Amino acid sequence: MPSSPSVPESTAGPQDIEPQDTEPTTIERARRLTDAVTRLRRALRSSIRTDYPWESLPMAQVELLQTLAAAPLRVGELAARQRLAPNTVSGLVGKLLEAGFVDRQADPGDRRTARIALTPAGRRQLDDWQRAHERRIAGALDTLSTADRDAVMHALPALENLAHALAEPPA
Numbered sequence: 001m002p003s004s005p006s007v008p009e010s011t012a013g014p015q016d017i018e019p020q021d022t023e024p025t026t027i028e029r030a031r032r033l034t035d036a037v038t039r040l041r042r043a044l045r046s047s048i049r050t051d052y053p054w055e056s057l058p059m060a061q062v063e064l065l066q067t068l069a070a071a072p073l074r075v076g077e078l079a080a081r082q083r084l085a086p087n088t089v090s091g092l093v094g095k096l097l098e099a100g101f102v103d104r105q106a107d108p109g110d111r112r113t114a115r116i117a118l119t120p121a122g123r124r125q126l127d128d129w130q131r132a133h134e135r136r137i138a139g140a141l142d143t144l145s146t147a148d149r150d151a152v153m154h155a156l157p158a159l160e161n162l163a164h165a166l167a168e169p170p171a
Contacts, residue, residue: 041059044136044137045059048132048133057125060082060084060092061095062126062129064082064092065101065102065125067082068102068117068118072105072117074107074113074115074116075089078093096116096122100119100121100122101119101121101122102116102118102119102122103116
């Protein structure tokens with residue numbers, strides 16, 4: 001965030017000085033969290049690709065694999081869970097089919113549709129992805145001070161609750 005130009009003390013009025021003891025607004029907190037999450041994701045993806053060059057799946061494909069790890073789903077169900085357009089999910093599924101990470105299975109409840117399921121190769125890819133990220137994050141956590149590491153760990157339940165709140169449909 002660019003800093004504002006400094007105002008000489010002699011010309012600064014009370015309206016020009018930000019109080020030091022005020023709480024940040026909800027928007028300011030959201031902006032700071034958004035920036036931190038964006039930088040964390042970018043740094044993690046970049047460092048993983050440097051440390052583990054085989055890790056080249058786009059995040060959207062990884063997220064589909066993660067969703068399919070629980071159970072096979074129809075494209076429409078995947079689209080709804082990922083909050084993506086069905087044609088976008090169809091394109092992503094096509095790439096995962098080509099890579100051999102998913103396959104189509106008959107839907108026992110409706111023979112006219114197919115469910116998309118993780119293959120053993122897809123499960124291995126997802127497990128490798130998860131382990132690589134865990135190793136990378138563990139290494140980065142080890143570089144932090146004990147206080148920072150503890151603060152990150154204490155923030156996890158609140159971050160998980162925030163992720164859950166964001167996953168809920170807007171009121």
